[in-house]
Amino acid sequence: MTTRLMAEGLFEGVDPPRLVGARCSGCHTVVFPRQDSCPRCADGTMSAHVLPVRGLVWSWTLQAFPPKPPYRPPSGGFQPYHVGYVDLGEVLVEARLEVPLREIRIGLPVRLTTMPAYHDEDGTEVLTFAFRQDPEEDR
Amino acid sequence: MTRARSDEVYVVGCGMHPFGRDETVTGMAMAERAVREALADAGVGWEDIGYAAGGSDVSGKPDTLVGRLGLTGVPFVNVQNGCATGASTVLAVANALRAGEASLGLAVGFDKHERGAFNVSAARYGLGDWYAESGMMLTTQFFALKTRRYLHEHGISERALAMVAARAFRNGAQHPMAWRRKPLTEQEILDSAEVSPPLTQYMFCSPGQGAAALVLALGDRAFDLCERPVRLASLALRSRRFGSFEVFSPWLPPGPHRSPSVDAAEAVFRRAGLRPADVRVAQLQDTDSGSELIHLAETGLCGHGEQEELLAAGDTDATGRIPVNTDGGCLAGGEPVGASGLRQFHEVVRQLQGRAPGAQVPGAPQVGFTHVYGAPGISACAVLTA
Numbered sequence: 238m239t240t241r242l243m244a245e246g247l248f249e250g251v252d253p254p255r256l257v258g259a260r261c262s263g264c265h266t267v268v269f270p271r272q273d274s275c276p277r278c279a280d281g282t283m284s285a286h287v288l289p290v291r292g293l294v295w296s297w298t299l300q301a302f303p304p305k306p307p308y309r310p311p312s313g314g315f316q317p318y319h320v321g322y323v324d325l326g327e328v329l330v331e332a333r334l335e336v337p338l339r340e341i342r343i344g345l346p347v348r349l350t351t352m353p354a355y356h357d358e359d360g361t362e363v364l365t366f367a368f369r370q371d372p373e374e375d376r
Numbered sequence: 377m378t379r380a381r382s383d384e385v386y387v388v389g390c391g392m393h394p395f396g397r398d399e400t401v402t403g404m405a406m407a408e409r410a411v412r413e414a415l416a417d418a419g420v421g422w423e424d425i426g427y428a429a430g431g432s433d434v435s436g437k438p439d440t441l442v443g444r445l446g447l448t449g450v451p452f453v454n455v456q457n458g459c460a461t462g463a464s465t466v467l468a469v470a471n472a473l474r475a476g477e478a479s480l481g482l483a484v485g486f487d488k489h490e491r492g493a494f495n496v497s498a499a500r501y502g503l504g505d506w507y508a509e510s511g512m513m514l515t516t517q518f519f520a521l522k523t524r525r526y527l528h529e530h531g532i533s534e535r536a537l538a539m540v541a542a543r544a545f546r547n548g549a550q551h552p553m554a555w556r557r558k559p560l561t562e563q564e565i566l567d568s569a570e571v572s573p574p575l576t577q578y579m580f581c582s583p584g585q586g587a588a589a590l591v592l593a594l595g596d597r598a599f600d601l602c603e604r605p606v607r608l609a610s611l612a613l614r615s616r617r618f619g620s621f622e623v624f625s626p627w628l629p630p631g632p633h634r635s636p637s638v639d640a641a642e643a644v645f646r647r648a649g650l651r652p653a654d655v656r657v658a659q660l661q662d663t664d665s666g667s668e669l670i671h672l673a674e675t676g677l678c679g680h681g682e683q684e685e686l687l688a689a690g691d692t693d694a695t696g697r698i699p700v701n702t703d704g705g706c707l708a709g710g711e712p713v714g715a716s717g718l719r720q721f722h723e724v725v726r727q728l729q730g731r732a733p734g735a736q737v738p739g740a741p742q743v744g745f746t747h748v749y750g751a752p753g754i755s756a757c758a759v760l761t762a
């Protein structure tokens with residue numbers, strides 16, 4: 238089965254992919270995804286910046302009902318899923334959380350992963366980014 | 377800030393079409409009814425209005441109302457400013473009156489939305505398709521994520537969210553123009569359908585329909601027309617600054633996250649020369665229970681983390697120390713975007729005049745407050761005095 242990443246501009250590398258944002262040379266603000274101008278200051282220039290892979294759950298919720306299109310459900314149909322912000326230190330990133338309900342909490346150590354989002358019409362599996370519990374951090 | 381009475385702007389009449397859902401009436405027809413009611417309340421005719429502003433998100437061009445009300449040649453400004461639409465129409469009219477354009481003006485807001493959540497497009501928000509396709513572009517998620525973090529940071533329990541909604545429905549049950557008019561217990565609210573925890577179905581407002589209108593008058597004209605004119609002490613509209621936590625944000629800076637509500641509230645109290653502690657009736661944006669909790673503190677009506685105690689003590693009830701959303705707010709009224717802000721003015725004006733349609737705050741309240749907040753990070757606040 239062939240796979241592809243959901244949107245090329247969000248990632249750097251493939252094995253494993255890392256998230257790439259941008260960092261301002263003036264005020265050091267980190268944004269995700271990349272953008273060409275700084276939302277905070279006028280003088281900085283933005284350059285590509287690979288984000289840390291480890292972070293802590295900053296907030297979370299459950300998507301309990303199927304979203305309307307343009308949401309694309311997985312091939313097996315909609316299943317409720319967790320969403321949250323992950324604190325990566327220099328920036329908080331919103332992401333799907335592949336963490337079961339019994340484990341999920343603010344402050345939980347997580348690390349970057351990919352997960353199947355949906356399938357293209359030709360059967361290609363489309364991957365999006367997510368965070369899962371960090372086994373190295375978990376005691 | 378003190379102004380000469382001749383430069384003060386007063387509300388001298390208000391009107392409202394009931395909120396809710398009624399397939400037999402259009403947005404424009406609701407607006408016409410609200411305007412006619414406001415004119416009658418002020419004891420003036422449409423031909424007396426020297427300046428008008430109107431707002432609607434989805435229900436047509438407000439200035440076409442002149443075709444229904446009368447082709448008097450009146451300057452009529454259209455406003456489309458999200459949740460701040462109503463406040464922006466009041467601001468436009470008040471500024472025009474003070475600038476000498478007219479001595480009598482009218483502000484009207486109306487909307488009629490489809491059932492269910494507002495439709496969104498990633499491109500319209502400057503975002504890639506991936507954001508919506510991967511299931512992260514939902515307003516309900518945003519409110520839930522913001523609420524959960526807030527409860528965590530300030531040690532507030534999820535029951536406080538149910539207390540907010542229970543009070544809204546209790547007030548709505550007494551208000552003849554509210555949509556949801558059945559009281560619900562905290563347990564019923566907690567047990568309602570899961571949407572995005574910690575928020576359940578009955579902790580969210582629904583897009584509905586409605587209209588509201590105000591007649592505003594300058595200086596002495598107000599006292600000629602009205603026995604109890606309500607003074608617009610101050611009104612401020614603010615957009616977001618860096619670091620505010622807004623809907624549809626794939627990233628946030630690490631913090632602190634300062635909301636435009638804080639800026640707008642600080643500005644109106646400063647300009648009015650009053651403090652949040654002076655407020656005896658407040659209308660706060662309650663798109664969901666969590667939003668109202670957060671806005672109570674962001675506007676300065678209480679400290680961060682004090683909300684649960686306030687709610688449990690009944691302090692935000694109509695008979696309490698700081699009555700909040702005495703007409704049931706968005707939770708009981710629904711949120712027709714263009715009308716919602718003017719509904720708040722309508723309620724506060726009627727409270728300060730001692731003729732609230734629903735639960736009247738006892739003891740002749742002298743200071744009222746309104747607050748709206750919404751995408752893409754805007755807030756408007758007003759202080760009104762009896």
Ligand SMILES: [Zn+2]
Pocket residue numbers: 261262263264265266275276277278279280281
């Ligand atoms: Zn910068």
